Amino acid sequence: MMMREQRAKQFMPFDAMKGLKEAILEREERHSRVPRHGIPQEQADENSQVMRHVKKGCRVRLEYYKGFHDTDKEGTVTVVDLPMRYLKVDEEKILFEDIYSIVLFEDA
Numbered sequence: 001m002m003m004r005e006q007r008a009k010q011f012m013p014f015d016a017m018k019g020l021k022e023a024i025l026e027r028e029e030r031h032s033r034v035p036r037h038g039i040p041q042e043q044a045d046e047n048s049q050v051m052r053h054v055k056k057g058c059r060v061r062l063e064y065y066k067g068f069h070d071t072d073k074e075g076t077v078t079v080v081d082l083p084m085r086y087l088k089v090d091e092e093k094i095l096f097e098d099i100y101s102i103v104l105f106e107d108a
């Protein structure tokens with residue numbers, strides 16, 4: 001007589017094409033990549049004006065380029081490093097050159 005645990009093992013799911021799902025997801029990610037696009041000088045000037053007022057603890061909304069994708073984020077600035085030209089929003093490092101637009105929320 002087969003033990004209950006051994007009997008259950010024969011009904012466990014079996015992935016006949018191991019790694020296929022991961023390969024498909026990776027391929028989809030590669031095909032959805034976009035090149036970094038430039039921003040108009042007017043937007044760059046506006047971003048510079050806003051960056052002058054950004055400091056640790058500020059709430060911001062950003063549109064930026066990350067890992068071959070355009071993305072956006074809303075959060076709290078945890079680090080502003082002017083010499084190294086980056087900031088961290090909720091611990092995610094974002095280079096100044098990758099920022100398309102930044103909006104600073106007024107304290108409520």
